[in-house]
Amino acid sequence: MGRHVGIVGVGQTNHSRRRTDVSQAGLVREAVDRALADAKLTIEDIDSVVVATGPVLFAAVNQPEKWVVDAIGASLKPVVRITSGGGTGLAGALAGYYQVSSGFADRVLVVAYDKLSEGALQYSISTLYDPFWGREFAVGIMGFSAAYWRARMDVLGHTEEAAAMVAVKNRKNSMNNPYAHVKKEVTVEDVMNSKPLAWPIKTLDVPPISDGAAAIVLSTEKLAAKSTDRPAWIHGMGYFCEADNAPERSLLVSEPLAIAARRVYRAAGITNPRRQFDVVEVQEPYTCFELSYYESLGLCAPGEAAELIESGATQMTGDIPVNPSGGCAGANPIGAAALIRLIEAASQVMGKAGDMQVPGAKLALAQAGGGWANLRGVAVVGA
Amino acid sequence: MPANRVAVISSTQTELRGNWSGAQHIDLIAAVVTDVFKGTGLTLDDVDFVFDSGSDVLDGRSISNCGFLGAMGAHHKEESRIEEDGLWAALYGVTKIASGAANVGLIIAYSKPSESDPNAFYKSQVEPFYQRPVGFDHRAASGIQAQRYLADHGVSEKQLAGLVSNRWASASAGRRVPLDAVPDEREVLASPSVARPLTQLMMSRPTDGAVAILIASEDIARRTAKTPVWITGMGMSGDRHSFATRKAGTLEACEAAATSAFKQAGWSKPTPAVAETSASSAVTELMVLEAIGLARPGKGLDLTGDGKIAVNKSGGSLPADPIMATGLVRLAEASRQLVYPAEYGLKSPTTAIAHGAGGVGMQTHCVFTLEV
Amino acid sequence: MLSIPDTYPIDLKPFPSDLSMPYTLTPGRAAGIFLAEIGNKRIVGSRFRDGGTVAVPAQDFCPKTGDSEFDLVEAPSTGTLNAFTETEAGIIGLIRIDGSDFDFPHQIVDAGYDDLTVGDRVEAVWGEGAGESILGIKGFKPSPKAPVGSIKPLENPAKQVEVVPYRMDLHYEHAFGPYYGRLFDEIKTNRRIMGVRTSNGEGALLPPRELDDITHKKTGTWVEVKQTGTVRACSVIHLQFIGQKQPPPYIYAEIILDGALTRLIHNISGIDMSRAKELVKPGTRVRAVWRDGEPTGSLADISHFEVIGGEDERS
Structure with missing residues (x-):
């Protein structure tokens, strides 16, 4: 097998609804500066750069890595952009991981961002749809997501109340996250009474629209010590897909996520995720997805997600805390969101999650996803 | 690179046409994905991952890979979209196999610029505050590169036209780029001015097409390929975004990418038997050959005769530039020339390079060294 | 050469699709102040603290080193034409403002392509009602006698433009293919x-x-x-x-x-x-x-x- 790869530095911006003080490139620079400082490195120490962002139409710059590369100061270094829907941050980290693991590079900087205040979000996401087949009916990805939540409600018991509990938990946890910009606790009643946007999705089931960037430094084992005595080692990572309009697609349990989890768990030696993981970070574009992820990730059996959230097990104080950072509920710069989940998971096992720290966390799971709920990734990091 | 060697075991491409008006993206993609397994004994079941290159802006859809997964054979497999020329997707795939995490990878790149406006594709890459409003784009960059190259090296427009004519003739001699006619020097010079001193025919011609290659670990490659084409070195590099701030008269990122690839391959001198390169214009075609080190600065034209290095036997990217797939087509072409040299009138070449590029004024470059 | 189903007779015109997306783009500090100063007919640059490199128009990051520490400066409206071409957008030149270490592209106006020579002295031509766009400078015109200007500190910089409205219009003609x-x-x-x-x-x-x-x-x-x-x-x-x-x-x-x-x-x-x-x-x-x-x-x-x-x- 390839070389061990560790996350030796992380950085993210203070996310916000709209940053009018910096350009997209400036936003990227902030996260890069923080990740490099955290890794006690400069850009000179970096062999290769991976940029991950959401779709081009979010911000009107095609192949934006070619623009932001100037702000990273990475001129004449290897640079490549990965874009794989909302989970692209993890897909980018995966590309960086293989550059280090294979020996192509010793240290890779992975940076992910989106500046969603710049574009028309639902309009641009709606262009995900086939221009011939359904685009005129698209409501971003929200109409679709709500529709399949409605289906899961009947079959798997993912009720509005259960999803509301996800909102309550994640918004509460966001209070402890210094980088989150939505900081307001809510109750189940607040969520239930919030305005429907694409029922069953209501306003408080929806994360904010954010400007934000995140960056990590991946390193070989040999060079890791220069940055930290406690890297987050990557035990496994994968990003799987499902053909969007294939006949077998049930969209009840997420099959690509279950496949990704199975592969990554095997590589990481995970046989009982609920017992073995100390903490989990999931990328929940809407509250309903967190319930679905519990099941696809094997934290509970299909149909038991509502019970799991009700039991309190996924709270900070539970046996399997999910999203101590607040997840996307606190900030959702889409292209960066998956890398932020990986950063939060890594920070937990590096013991530097601050007020979000799960005591003694040694093994963490990060999940990511995008597209029509058909691109799904998983990473396992350990101390 | 580490001990795990990686080889190209199969490659295929559609014809590169000005307009595949009767086929959709998925038709082109499905065709190459079906064809690439022929003769390998492998099937899609053996593929561990699918990495693909295409452009949302060219395709007119966001996360366009999402809608093409079925055609790509990626259903329930590991998949990633690399929104850069397909050669970068191949590079990613090689690292994955080299790390030992996978054995067989399917790399796909496709393009249908006929459905949109390639000028809008490039224009939208340019920074939106200073450059985009004044009309600076890939054409302006190419024109300025040409003005400088001709002045610096005493090369004439007529010589550029001759190069173009030769490249189109090479493409026409092959089977993969259908051309109604090959323009002569006079026609190249007389075609409409695009970015003075460059005419339309001195620019690369956007074409529709798809390409797929299979890469595999050493043991699989030895069992499945007639002649495994070993990928012995890879380099990529990106120059500054702002064309005006790049080093004038050279392609520094191309040099950097080539240097890394040669170093990995242990090549002390860049003397491949076969070279397949990408270019946005007749001038950058020469600049690339020089930046890679195949010719001295200003002497790229010397390579166009029947020298020791077979340069762009396929015709290269001037007669057929399936944007986003061009570099991967070069890898497919170079591999084929190593495996089936007779088809190209070559003796028995053992080394090759494949080059891809991206961006306005060729900002990014990727170079592979290949050996059999 | 490959089995691609495009031999199937299709007499459908391609399916037209237009994407017309509105944007509010953020230029950041350097470009934001540059754009704000267009109304004052002042050209703003950045002088980077690491080495004193000057970039005109102003940049947040040094094109050479990536340095992000800089002071804004006022640049002259004169410079040298370092390269040029002519496209459908007009004559595009690379201009080196006096005192800057880098070129930048802009329109060349009041001259024909054949009138120009690399090395020509040029000066900015300001548009009417300049606005908050680089096009507030209409372009640069040949000015053989233009004196060589110099970089000065920027006095009383205007408040930076925070948002630039933008629209991206993309038109497609999607092929039906035999199945659709x-x-x-x-x-x-x-x-x-x-x-x-x-x-x-x-x-x-x-x-x-x-x-x-x-x-x-x-x-x-x-x-x-x-x-x-x-x-x-x-x-x-x-x-x-x-x-x-x-x-x-x-x-x-x-x-x-x-x-x-x-x-x-x-x-x-x-x-x-x-x-x-x-x-x-x-x-x-x-x-x-x-x-x-x-x-x-x-x-x-x-x-x-x-x-x-x-x-x-x-x-």
Whole structure:
């Protein structure tokens, strides 16, 4: 097998609804500066750069890595952009991981961002749809997501109340996250009474629209010590897909996520995720997805997600805390969101999650996803 | 690179046409994905991952890979979209196999610029505050590169036209780029001015097409390929975004990418038997050959005769530039020339390079060294 | 050379699609102040603290070193033409403002291409009502006697422009290909919805396609699917957004037509929307309602789906 790869530095911006003080490139620079400082490195120490962002139409710059590369100061270094829907941050980290693991590079900087205040979000996401087949009916990805939540409600018991509990938990946890910009606790009643946007999705089931960037430094084992005595080692990572309009697609349990989890768990030696993981970070574009992820990730059996959230097990104080950072509920710069989940998971096992720290966390799971709920990734990091 | 060697075991491409008006993206993609397994004994079941290159802006859809997964054979497999020329997707795939995490990878790149406006594709890459409003784009960059190259090296427009004519003739001699006619020097010079001193025919011609290659670990490659084409070195590099701030008269990122690839391959001198390169214009075609080190600065034209290095036997990217797939087509072409040299009138070449590029004024470059 | 189904006769013109997206782009500090100072007819640059490199127009990051620490400076409106070309956008030159370490591109005005020589002295031509755009400078014109200007500290910089409105318009002509071609031709001329059988012959794939997504094998024969179907998933849309095609509320539905295995996305109408949650749910039976008037050969020829009684045929 390839070389061990560790996350030796992380950085993210203070996310916000709209940053009018910096350009997209400036936003990227902030996260890069923080990740490099955290890794006690400069850009000179970096062999290769991976940029991950959401779709081009979010911000009107095609192949934006070619623009932001100037702000990273990475001129004449290897640079490549990965874009794989909302989970692209993890897909980018995966590309960086293989550059280090294979020996192509010793240290890779992975940076992910989106500046969603710049574009028309639902309009641009709606262009995900086939221009011939359904685009005129698209409501971003929200109409679709709500529709399949409605289906899961009947079959798997993912009720509005259960999803509301996800909102309550994640918004509460966001209070402890210094980088989150939505900081307001809510109750189940607040969520239930919030305005429907694409029922069953209501306003408080929806994360904010954010400007934000995140960056990590991946390193070989040999060079890791220069940055930290406690890297987050990557035990496994994968990003799987499902053909969007294939006949077998049930969209009840997420099959690509279950496949990704199975592969990554095997590589990481995970046989009982609920017992073995100390903490989990999931990328929940809407509250309903967190319930679905519990099941696809094997934290509970299909149909038991509502019970799991009700039991309190996924709270900070539970046996399997999910999203101590607040997840996307606190900030959702889409292209960066998956890398932020990986950063939060890594920070937990590096013991530097601050007020979000799960005591003694040694093994963490990060999940990511995008597209029509058909691109799904998983990473396992350990101390 | 580490001990795990990686080889190209199969490659295929559609014809590169000005307009595949009767086929959709998925038709082109499905065709190459079906064809690439022929003769390998492998099937899609053996593929561990699918990495693909295409452009949302060219395709007119966001996360366009999402809608093409079925055609790509990626259903329930590991998949990633690399929104850069397909050669970068191949590079990613090689690292994955080299790390030992996978054995067989399917790399796909496709393009249908006929459905949109390639000028809008490039224009939208340019920074939106200073450059985009004044009309600076890939054409302006190419024109300025040409003005400088001709002045610096005493090369004439007529010589550029001759190069173009030769490249189109090479493409026409092959089977993969259908051309109604090959323009002569006079026609190249007389075609409409695009970015003075460059005419339309001195620019690369956007074409529709798809390409797929299979890469595999050493043991699989030895069992499945007639002649495994070993990928012995890879380099990529990106120059500054702002064309005006790049080093004038050279392609520094191309040099950097080539240097890394040669170093990995242990090549002390860049003397491949076969070279397949990408270019946005007749001038950058020469600049690339020089930046890679195949010719001295200003002497790229010397390579166009029947020298020791077979340069762009396929015709290269001037007669057929399936944007986003061009570099991967070069890898497919170079591999084929190593495996089936007779088809190209070559003796028995053992080394090759494949080059891809991206961006306005060729900002990014990727170079592979290949050996059999 | 490859088996690509484009020999199938298609006499459909490509499907036009326009994307017209509004944006509010943030230029950041350096460009933001540069744009703000356009109204004052001052050209702003950055002097980077690491080495004193000067970039005009102003940049947040040194093009040479990536340094982000800089002071804003006022640059002269004169410089040298270092390179030029002529495209459909006009004559584009690379201009080196006096005192700057880098070129930048702009229009060359008041001169023909053949009048120009590399090394020519040039000076800025300001537009009327300059605004907050680089085009407040119309371009640069040859000015053989222009004195060599120098970089000065920027006194009283204007407040930075925070947002630049922008629009990206992209036009597409999407090919139908043989499968979508027949599908929409049948919709247009016969009001029939045609799929193809899966590679193992069970049920129909809609839209039709050459290869089965799951098996990646050739799909089977064409088959007409029914115009009735079952809602697989649905949501009630209240959200309003830019680019929306109809006013809310309405129902977004993914429908499996009888005989098909895959989804068709459409709207369900003709019900009391205040009771939408109870009237339309997964399992609800629906039927296509065709639009009156000239058919277009697109999904828009189906006006909507209406709720009908009965059970899912497959259950």
